[in-house]
Amino acid sequence: MPNNLNLPNQGAESAHTGLAQTTAKLLGTKHPVFGMSLITPEKAEVSVQNADLEADFELASISKGITGLLYALALSEGEITEHTTLGELLSLPNSSVADVTLKSLSMHRSGLPSLPKSMKPFKRDREWRRHGRNPYGDSVDDLLEHARTVKLGRPRPKYSNFGFMLLGHALASAARIPYVDLIRERVFEPFQMSGAYAPITRHDLRSTALLGRRGSRENQAPWTGEGFAPAGGIRATVEDLGNFMHGLLAGDHPMLAALDPVEDFGAGNRIGAGWLTLTNDGRELTWHNGRSGGFGSIIVLDRSARVGVAIVSARSATIDRAGFRLISELLGRTNSTES
Template sequence: MDAEPKIYGDERLATRLGELLGPRHPVAAAALVSDQDVAVAGLRADLDADFEIGSITKGVTGLLYADALARGEIGQDTTLGELLPLGDVPAARLTLRSLSTHSSGLPRLPKSAHPLRRTIALWRHGTNPYGEDLGQLLDQARGVQVGKPRPRYSNFGFELLGHALAAAASTTYADLVHERIAKPLDLDFSVPATNAQLRPGALTGRSRRGKPREPWTGEALGPAGGIRASINAMARFTAAVLDGSAPGTAALDPVAPFGAGGRIGAAWLTIRVKGRSVTWHNGGTGGFRTWLGFDREAGTGAVILSATSLPVDRQGFALLSGSGQ
C-alpha cells in the first residue's frame, strides 16, 4: 500500500480515521453525524464502496421488530411457532421479544451448524461459515436444544427473529429491509443470499494478515449479519435514527440488563462511557469489522467500516466521544 492513502470525502475526518485506525486498516470509511452536520470520509474506499456491516445488521432487525410491534403485525408475546413452520418443538414456543434481547436460551449457533469445524475452515481458508437457506435454518431450529432463558448473544436467534418478522409481513427478509428501511430512507442496503447477488465492485474483506476472505452471504444469515452498505448509506441511516425518521427507533430504548453494567433494547446495547450514555452495536465478518454508536442526548452518531478483520470498537467510541481529535 502507498504511504499516503487516497482520501475521499471530508479530509479532516479522513485524517482522524487514519490516526485512529493506523496502517493495519488500509481500506476503511467513517461518518460523523449531528443535527448540524454530516461528515463522511473514506481511505482507499470511495463513499459508495460496498462493505459488509456484519452484526450491525442485528440493529436493523431490531428496528424492524419495533416497527412490526407498532404496526400491530406482532405482539409482545408472539412466538416463533405462530409465524414459522416449526411444528411442536421447544424453539417454536420462544417469543420474538426474548429473541430481540438475546434472552431466549438459544445458543450462539446450533450444534447442527458445526460451528467449530466451520470456524477452523474460516481461519485456514477464509471460507464463509454460513450460507444456509431458510429451509436449512428451519431444520436447525426444529432440532436445537433451548437452554435456560438468560442473557446470551445468539446469531441463531436473530436469524430466526428476522425471518419471523418477514413472515408476519408476508414477504422475505431482504424485501422487508428494502421496503421498510432502504427504500424510504434512500439507502443502498443489500442482503445478498449468494455471491452472484453481490453488487459490482463489492469490496473484498481481508484477514488481520491481509489475506482475502470469502463474502459472507446466505439467506439464513441475512437478519443477523447479512447486510452490505456504503458509508454514505450508513451516514444517512445514522441521521435517520437520530432524528426519528427511521422506523422502529424504539428499538434503541433499553428494556433489560445485558452484560456488565449494560442494558439492551431490541439488539441495541446501551452503556455508560465517561459519564455519557452510548447506544451502539458492532459487527464482524471474515474480512470486515464495523461499529455504529449514538450519543442520543447530544444528538450525535459515529460509524466506522473497515475491510480488515481487526476490531474497531475502541476507535468507534473514541470517534463518537471526540477523543480522536
C-alpha cells in the first residue's frame, strides 16, 4: 500500500474567480451544472456552478486513468509483471483472452473490442439513448462470462472499455481485494479524496450524488456497476480532483509511472497506462477525458510546469476543448506572473 502523499492545505476557493468565469464561458449555456478545479505551484482553486462543493460527479473514463495508476503500483510492488496474463489472475479456462497481458490492456493494445458482441452493445446503447438507462450493471461474474467467449482481434491501438474492466479486476485479484476497496486504499486515501467512491448499484449513491442529463433529458440513470467500475464507474467531488491533481504533479511515487508515455496512440497522442500525452502550443500535456450517460469530464496536466485543470459537467457531452483552452489560459497567466 502506498504511503500517504501528505498533501498540503490547498486553500480551495468556491468563489467565481476569473478562471472559473472563463470555464463557464468556454462551456456555454449547454452546461448549466459543472465543477472545475485548477492547481499551480502557487495556488489551488475549485468552483462549482449550480451545485454544492460536496456534490459528486461521474468521472466516466477518467476512471481508466485511476486504474492505470493501480497497474503501475502493482508493477512496482511486484504483485504483477509486464508479462502477467489475465488467465493467471482471473477464471478464464479455455479462453483466448486468458493469454492477454495486463501491459497490453493498460495501453489499449490487447485486441479486445470496446465491448464484446455477447454484451449486445447496440441494444445497450439503444436503451440508454431512448430511455436513459444504465448500460453497465454487470457483475464481475457477468464480465468473466463474456470474456470466456469473446473473440480477440489483431493487437493494435484500439480503445477498449472491456479491456479496462478486466484489467481493474485482474489487479484486484492480484492484490486479493475487491476493486472498490483497492482504489479506496491505494488511491483515494493516499490522495485524500474523501468524496470519491465507485457505487455498485444506484442504491449505493451518496446523498451528494448529482444526476446528469443528456440533451433535454434530465436525471439520466447513473452508470454504476461492479464490473464497470475500473473503466468508468468512479465518482468524485471537485475538491477530490484538486487533491488528485496535486498528487499527480507533486511527487515521484511509483504509481505515477502510469503517466509516462511509452507507445504511439494516434492523433498525435502517446499512451502510458491509460493516460495520454500530446503536444499542444509547444507544451507536453498529459490528459484523460470521459463521457457517460449524463456527464462529461476531462483532466489536463502540464507536468513540467506542475499545472493542472479538471472540469466535470452534469451533462453528457465532450468538454475536451474547454479543458485544453482552460489550461492554456492558466499557463499563460502562470508565465506572465513568473516574468
